[in-house]
Amino acid sequence: MTSVEIIKIGTRESPLAMWQARHAQKLLQEKFPSITFELISRKTQGDKNTELPLSKFSDKGVFTKELDDILLNRQVDCAVHCVKDLPTVLDSRMEIICYLKREAPNDCILIDQAKHKNVTTLSQLPHGSKIGTSSLRRKALLRRFFRAQHPQAENVDDIYSIEEIRGNLGTRLNKLLKEQLFDAIMLAYVGVDRLEWTKRNNENVKDLCVTKLSDIQFPYCVGQGALALVCRSSKWTINSSEQSHDANLQSRFSQLNDIYTQLLCEAERSLLRELEGGCKVPVAVRTYR
Numbered sequence: 049m050t051s052v053e054i055i056k057i058g059t060r061e062s063p064l065a066m067w068q069a070r071h072a073q074k075l076l077q078e079k080f081p082s083i084t085f086e087l088i089s090r091k092t093q094g095d096k097n098t099e100l101p102l103s104k105f106s107d108k109g110v111f112t113k114e115l116d117d118i119l120l121n122r123q124v125d126c127a128v129h130c131v132k133d134l135p136t137v138l139d140s141r142m143e144i145i146c147y148l149k150r151e152a153p154n155d156c157i158l159i160d161q162a163k164h165k166n167v168t169t170l171s172q173l174p175h176g177s178k179i180g181t182s183s184l185r186r187k188a189l190l191r192r193f194f195r196a197q198h199p200q201a202e203n204v205d206d207i208y209s210i211e212e213i214r215g216n217l218g219t220r221l222n223k224l225l226k227e228q229l230f231d232a233i234m235l236a237y238v239g240v241d242r243l244e245w246t247k248r249n250n251e252n253v254k255d256l257c258v259t260k261l262s263d264i265q266f267p268y269c270v271g272q273g274a275l276a277l278v279c280r281s282s283k284w285t286i287n288s289s290e291q292s293h294d295a296n297l298q299s300r301f302s303q304l305n306d307i308y309t310q311l312l313c314e315a316e317r318s319l320l321r322e323l324e325g326g327c328k329v330p331v332a333v334r335t336y337r
């Protein structure tokens with residue numbers, strides 16, 4: 049009897065992370081039909097602590113640490129991450145081996161139309177509106193946008209309030225639609241689309257309006273919209289059978305690499321690395337060839 053080769057893929061447990069991991073799993077399965085690809089999920093620091101603003105976390109890799117651990121102790125063979133969540137300097141024992149084709153990198157604005165009938169854009173939001181985001185970049189861009197809209201205003205914070213919101217996408221959507229804590233929230237379009245909240249006939253989100261923002265007015269976060277497969281670096285393994293096993297895994301994963309996405313993401317990541325930005329500095333990019 050021939051044994052079936054099994055390759056294990058690590059992922060976070062949030063619905064978006066699971067969608068992304070299944071997406072990678074599907075692409076791998078299509079490319080390598082004789083191998084079985086299994087998903088192994090873990091909660092990360094960023095998932096467990098849903099109160100603290102992201103900019104206040106002390107460690108790097110808020111969304112990656114627990115997955116790094118199971119990759120290094122060989123419980124999984126790779127981990128799927130949003131490029132955006134990866135530190136600009138990885139642990140030297142691992143590397144990005146593959147960038148999956150990038151989707152829309154834009155941000156979007158989510159508006160509860162039960163509360164604001166017919167409002168679809170930021171500029172239509174009434175004065176006094178409360179807008180939720182956890183990102184310093186988005187806060188800065190929102191202020192810039194509102195200042196351009198209200199050149200006569202002394203301080204746009206007197207007109208709109210931009211407030212902290214945390215938690216995974218589902219939690220944030222509940223804060224908008226169920227708890228009605230905000231008039232609008234700002235998120236990455238790609239995540240909202242992957243969870244199918246952009247679908248008009250989706251009963252779960254029937255009062256939700258999703259409007260994609262222009263990347264000229266709202267340049268995006270480094271790596272936004274792209275996924276990466278992170279593997280153990282073959283340089284570090286001492287045991288030669290593990291080393292050749294890992295090299296073999298790498299050569300397979302790298303076949304899914306999208307070179308254009310790699311080019312853009314590496315350019316963006318090297319900028320952030322030079323600025324030593326992480327998520328504590330509001331850096332926004334727009335990258336094209």
Ligand SMILES: NCc1[nH]cc(CCC(=O)O)c1CC(=O)O
Pocket residue numbers: 130131132133234235236238239271272273274275
């Ligand atoms: N900040 C968390 C995070 N990390 C990646 C995404 C979305 C997917 C992506 O941008 O690739 C999100 C949610 C968001 O910013 O709305």
